[in-house]
Amino acid sequence: MSKRYVVPSLTFAGVRQGFWRLLPLSLFVAAFGLAFGLAAVQTGLSTTEIVLMSATVFAGTAQFAALEMWGAQVPVLPLLATTFAINARMLLMGATLYPWLGQMPVGKRYGSLILLSDANWAMTLNDFNQGRVNAGVLVGGGFALWLTWLVGTLVGMAFGSGITNPAAFGLDMVLGCFMLSMALAGRKNLRTIAAWVVGGLAAYAAYRWLPENSHVIVGAAAGGLVGAFWVERQS
Template sequence: MTPSPPGAQLDLAGTLSGIRRMAPLSLFVVVFGLAFGVAALSRGLSGLETMLMSALVFAGASQFAALELWGPEIPLLPLIAITFAINARHLLMGAAIQPWLAYLPPAQRYGSVVLMSDSNWAMAVADRQRGETNLGMLVGGGIALWVTWLAGTLLGVIFGSGIEEPERFGLDVIMGCFLLAMLIGGRRDLSMLLPWAAAALTAVAAMAWLPPHSHVIVGALAGGLAGLLFPAKQTRKPSP
């Protein structure tokens, strides 16, 4: 059996550490879950349907987008298209950590990505860049986010009221600020500016001229293509 290389380990201690580290950010997720629970009830979903949607889908932006199309007659193809557009970034996120997961047992490998979301993925990637060998941040962080998302949804279902417009309080930018902090705190290499700039510029252009949510795919593909065509130069180690 091929041994797992450095960077491909998962244990209970690492998972618990990931839960603790993600706990502060997870508290903000409760607010969004509450808003979703209230919005889902107002669109005609039952409390059970709302909880099942949060438990099984676990994708806030896609769930809110689905509510916009919800009604007596659900347009299935547009619903599939908009859900794919919003979550297509997970294809690239998964590809980015595939070398890290490649030698893990299948149950650990696929179970880890089931819990993957933007924030725990970003923290796990930052850990990997610092030489961390444990996937606990990805798994434990995902568990923390999933539990608090469910808790917030439950509060919305129980009380039937809450913060329906989190942007009024600036809460909608919390996740963006967090990801920006992870980006800045990661590997400091000027060669990374090119893919960042390509992704940012094409995403902004797509927001202006292309259909909604397509900027997610366009920006990610442009950044990835720039990184592929102009890879970072490897620093040569001095000869002994």
């Protein structure tokens, strides 16, 4: 018997709850926004260009990668290929939420994904798997992350010389630790552990020997194959 998925609710109260739940983590995101704002100014982008990039792209690693390739002649195809490789994980993240979001009206379904990022995806998926099917966490949490990223960018443009390298303060570990805590809070059985191990080993191998950023897709695909072929019996 196939698993039945509950249609997620999307209410203002749920969005507000998601905002406040992700706000503490979002404050660390602001530090990276600050570093981006400063780096973008040093690269020579105008105030309008910097604000528009952070407001519409909302992808920290991809934005930093774009700065490294920015110049009088921007290599468009390499830029597109690089940013696609970095953000390709979004395809997989969206797919994991589809069993629930796919039952919502089209407008709400895709509108909920506009501010999709690692942190609000992890919290939403964890909630969904535990029966708390509230799409407001995805929307509100995404808004908290987007807002603090944008504010951080603005502060960095103005006077961000104090934190040029957030990793030096250990801030780069915050999101990783959060993602790990979300994973550990999920289901723990032999099938899940096997998928983690296989995915982790595949990602590490790809990180060492394959092109840059390919480890995300390789690790996810390897872990996903374990889940696909190791089917649990539904009671």
